[in-house]
Amino acid sequence: MTAISTEADHLVRAVNVTKSFGTNEVLKGIDLAVDAKEVVCLLGPSGSGKTTFLRLINQMELLTGGRIWVGGELIGIEDRNGKLYVRKDKDIARQRSRIGMVFQRFNLFPHMTALENVMEAPVKVKRQSKADVRKEALELLDMVGLADRARYYPSQLSGGQQQRVAIARALAMKPELMLFDEPTSALDPELVGEVLGVMRDLAQEGTTMIVVTHEMGFAREVADRVVFMDQGVVVEEGPPNEVLLSPKEERTKSFLRRVKQQAEAEAAHDEELAHILEEVAD
Amino acid sequence: MTTTTEARPAVSDDRPGLIHAKPVRHPGRWVAIAVIAVLTLMFLNMVIFNPAFNWPLVFQAMNQSPVIEGFWKGTILVTILSMIFGVAVGVVLAVMRLSDNPVLKGVSWVYTWFFRAIPRYVLLTIMGALGVLFTTGLAIGVPFDWKIIQWLGLSGDWRIATFDANAIFVGLIGGVIGLAASEAAYMAEIARAGILSVDRGQMEAAQALGMSRGKAMRRIVLPQAMRVIVPPTGNETIAMLKDTSLLLAIPVTTELFFQLQAIGARTFQVFPILVAATLYYLIASSILMVGQAYLEKRFGRGFGTQVSEDKEKAAKGLAAGSAK
Numbered sequence: 001m002t003a004i005s006t007e008a009d010h011l012v013r014a015v016n017v018t019k020s021f022g023t024n025e026v027l028k029g030i031d032l033a034v035d036a037k038e039v040v041c042l043l044g045p046s047g048s049g050k051t052t053f054l055r056l057i058n059q060m061e062l063l064t065g066g067r068i069w070v071g072g073e074l075i076g077i078e079d080r081n082g083k084l085y086v087r088k089d090k091d092i093a094r095q096r097s098r099i100g101m102v103f104q105r106f107n108l109f110p111h112m113t114a115l116e117n118v119m120e121a122p123v124k125v126k127r128q129s130k131a132d133v134r135k136e137a138l139e140l141l142d143m144v145g146l147a148d149r150a151r152y153y154p155s156q157l158s159g160g161q162q163q164r165v166a167i168a169r170a171l172a173m174k175p176e177l178m179l180f181d182e183p184t185s186a187l188d189p190e191l192v193g194e195v196l197g198v199m200r201d202l203a204q205e206g207t208t209m210i211v212v213t214h215e216m217g218f219a220r221e222v223a224d225r226v227v228f229m230d231q232g233v234v235v236e237e238g239p240p241n242e243v244l245l246s247p248k249e250e251r252t253k254s255f256l257r258r259v260k261q262q263a264e265a266e267a268a269h270d271e272e273l274a275h276i277l278e279e280v281a282d
Numbered sequence: 283m284t285t286t287t288e289a290r291p292a293v294s295d296d297r298p299g300l301i302h303a304k305p306v307r308h309p310g311r312w313v314a315i316a317v318i319a320v321l322t323l324m325f326l327n328m329v330i331f332n333p334a335f336n337w338p339l340v341f342q343a344m345n346q347s348p349v350i351e352g353f354w355k356g357t358i359l360v361t362i363l364s365m366i367f368g369v370a371v372g373v374v375l376a377v378m379r380l381s382d383n384p385v386l387k388g389v390s391w392v393y394t395w396f397f398r399a400i401p402r403y404v405l406l407t408i409m410g411a412l413g414v415l416f417t418t419g420l421a422i423g424v425p426f427d428w429k430i431i432q433w434l435g436l437s438g439d440w441r442i443a444t445f446d447a448n449a450i451f452v453g454l455i456g457g458v459i460g461l462a463a464s465e466a467a468y469m470a471e472i473a474r475a476g477i478l479s480v481d482r483g484q485m486e487a488a489q490a491l492g493m494s495r496g497k498a499m500r501r502i503v504l505p506q507a508m509r510v511i512v513p514p515t516g517n518e519t520i521a522m523l524k525d526t527s528l529l530l531a532i533p534v535t536t537e538l539f540f541q542l543q544a545i546g547a548r549t550f551q552v553f554p555i556l557v558a559a560t561l562y563y564l565i566a567s568s569i570l571m572v573g574q575a576y577l578e579k580r581f582g583r584g585f586g587t588q589v590s591e592d593k594e595k596a597a598k599g600l601a602a603g604s605a606k
Contacts, residue, residue, distance in 0.1 A: 058490055089494055097492025107487035110584045111505050121491035124501060153584035166487075173491060 017066035028232040041219040044229035100170030160191030356537030367462035372469020397467035416447035476507030508581040516574035
């Protein structure tokens, strides 16, 4: 086996990543490199393997083939003198603590207040002093616009607020990389904006982000690069304006057509609503 | 009207206002109340005037020092200790049952199968007889040391300490071991249901933050599982309180019911003694119910309509402020 060298300027590097669940091959050889401070959006129809790929990076699943490096370190396995060993749980936990993850369903800890959610990992995993962590946690909650909700339990917060707390919770570990798994898909439409706003701020501050999303507007505006996936392979990638406005591949084109049709249908619906409201106002 | 706001339309004859209707009559309720009142009177009459109750003896029996000692040691202490060990072992069994290791899974299943099958009375009787198996006592040391020593042609033993088996299996310790072992089998199922009730995303989120499986289990999953575990555990505790009366099978004599019955046998007054026992168990389980209510509130944090500490404090502060 020839050793694959990692280029230091890539924070994340995936080479020929495959993943099978039983006989079902979900990923069929993904290659992807993400540089530090880069924002990459993964787009594609549902079932294309975007979420699975994200979960592999954070070792929610173990990859079947290929390699993933984060910060120059192999994920999930260890190369000792040319032999591969599965990493120990403790080692995996250490690697995970360097990666922040935001889930579609927020997954806040319901028995803890917003502040306790944010403080939990730095106190219990990094063993930092409670007083320091509290100060930082309050700053993070302030950053996501929820300083006044620190003492609330998740059940007392709206979906958008919960997701912003979840982002603050992930940031509290000062991760080198943030993964977002469809962070706005479970939200009511009017709450999507506040979460995307926080993510936009993070991108501007230079956070490295990999975002699985269906929000084309966000991808176009914030991403440095978009990656279009379909049926377990990367179909096309490049700057958002190229891929989204003048796609080369037929599959990308047809996906974007479908998204456009949907958006148009929604827009038509909105327009109709606006028209009715206008008439009422007259 | 004093409560009308400026936006409220006026009430007139053809636009009726507040409803002043007669409520529906419930004659059945009054019949039920009458019947229950009569039955209650009959019951009170029996309790107060029936000489078999012999109330002075009831309270006298309840006040005897062996009875009080039996209550605190044999009933309360054994209940608490059995439940503590039962819950601890039960949670471990549940975690084993849910682990990926087929051996641990199997051991947990066999344990539950065995101890759920044996009636507690039979189990406690067996505890009392276990001394027969260990006539030379129970020792801590190298397993099979006598065999190894024999093979090596040495003499002596490799044991750190030896205990008298009868001292362990007989008496209150034996009672706690037996009841806790039985309880663990039931608690394992309750804890398993509790752990399974917690969304899988909780474990994933905790691990994504860098927590180990164990830490995520202790800090995130189990506290949430407690919400489901506490109510049936309260029932188990009350059942345990009553099952301490089975300690007599070991036999343990420092136990409430045994001591009361002893008084009954001496005085030939059986019924007042049973009343005394009933009162003791009623009082003890009432106290446990209060404890259960507190635990349910504690582990229900963040669920349902409960307000956060801050709001509670604010409300208290407000109340205190208005009291001044």
